[in-house]
Amino acid sequence: MPxxxxxxxxxxxxxxxxxxxxxxxxxxxxxxxxxxELKTDWKIGSPFALVMNGTTTDVGEILEADPPRRLSYSFRxxxxxxxxxxxxxxxxxxxxxxxxxxxxxxxxxxxxxxxxLLDGISRGWPAILSSLKSLLESGTALAIPPSALxxxxxx
Amino acid sequence: xxxxxxxxxxxxxxxxxxxxxxxxxGDFTERYWFGHRVASDWKxxxxxxxxxxxxxxxxxxxxxxxxxxxxxxxxxxxxxEAKRERTSRVTFDLEPxxxxxxxxxxxxxxxxxxxxxxxxxxxWPMVMASLKSLLESGRVLDIYPPSAAAKETTCA
Numbered sequence: 689m690p691x692x693x694x695x696x697x698x699x700x701x702x703x704x705x706x707x708x709x710x711x712x713x714x715x716x717x718x719x720x721x722x723x724x725e726l727k728t729d730w731k732i733g734s735p736f737a738l739v740m741n742g743t744t745t746d747v748g749e750i751l752e753a754d755p756p757r758r759l760s761y762s763f764r765x766x767x768x769x770x771x772x773x774x775x776x777x778x779x780x781x782x783x784x785x786x787x788x789x790x791x792x793x794x795x796x797x798x799x800x801x802x803x804x805l806l807d808g809i810s811r812g813w814p815a816i817l818s819s820l821k822s823l824l825e826s827g828t829a830l831a832i833p834p835s836a837l838x839x840x841x842x843x
Numbered sequence: 844x845x846x847x848x849x850x851x852x853x854x855x856x857x858x859x860x861x862x863x864x865x866x867x868x869g870d871f872t873e874r875y876w877f878g879h880r881v882a883s884d885w886k887x888x889x890x891x892x893x894x895x896x897x898x899x900x901x902x903x904x905x906x907x908x909x910x911x912x913x914x915x916x917x918x919x920x921x922x923x924e925a926k927r928e929r930t931s932r933v934t935f936d937l938e939p940x941x942x943x944x945x946x947x948x949x950x951x952x953x954x955x956x957x958x959x960x961x962x963x964x965x966x967w968p969m970v971m972a973s974l975k976s977l978l979e980s981g982r983v984l985d986i987y988p989p990s991a992a993a994k995e996t997t998c999a
Contacts, residue, residue, distance in 0.1 A: 831856075
């Protein structure tokens with residue numbers, strides 16, 4: 689039986705340094721992450737928060753920060769009533785040069801069986817990472833309507 | 844217990860019609876799919892085949908052809924190791940969402956722990972990344988294929 693987790697791989701025409709910056713800078717994240725800001729100083733053990741349109745949606749702490757190779761934080765949803773009581777999960781970004789491209793592997797793990805948060809993030813990450821790839825390759829993020837994700841509370 | 848399946852979703856700034864063409868036109872697939880050309884008349888029940896340098900690599904039957912919304916085909920790999928595995932199935936769902944198209948590829952009916960599952964789990968993210976870049980920028984990603992593709996064998 690596979691553990692409940694979400695893994696997503698993509699290949700981006702960029703450098704590991706630029707991808708690291710895109711994953712850690714609110715200037716970038718506001719553009720590809722549905723107007724989400726990243727509130728943290730990226731030091732191991734520091735608090736971390738995702739703030740979407742001024743509302744904190746998810747919190748955690750920095751577990752690993754090894755630029756430009758590996759970034760990890762714990763992740764707990766705090767907005768939706770059904771999901772805020774789920775146990776903390778873990779997000780890991782692995783950045784690897786792949787020829788002239790960069791391979792990005794996102795692993796989001798640590799979910800309980802039947803997790804509603806797992807369903808939500810499984811819809812969210814492909815949109816966020818698709819938009820990130822477009823932004824880094826073309827300079828323009830995708831205009832994905834938030835309602836397209838089919839996530840409660842995202843519209 | 845369900846058979847393993849692989850699901851991958853990406854969002855592409857294009858139209859459903861252009862995306863359909865990119866999935867069904869050999870001149871297009873050759874550019875983003877590691878040199879693999881697809882050929883078919885895309886009629887349900889009819890055959891399709893991928894070839895690389897004129898040698899067959901993947902073949903099967905068209906199961907669903909509903910342009911520009913859904914395309915599905917059966918999938919038999921031509922590699923000897925995968926030949927013993929069951930015939931799997933690939934389904935593409937194209938859903939316009941504002942100015943972008945949501946593309947979901949579902950590859951199911953796979954053998955547990957088989958070569959096909961291993962190959963396609965590494966392959967689809969590359970093919971989808973390359974397809975997205977080509978449709979959005981007009982340029983092909985300079986992506987080198989999975990090592991397995993280097994020693995391809997044919998159906999013949």
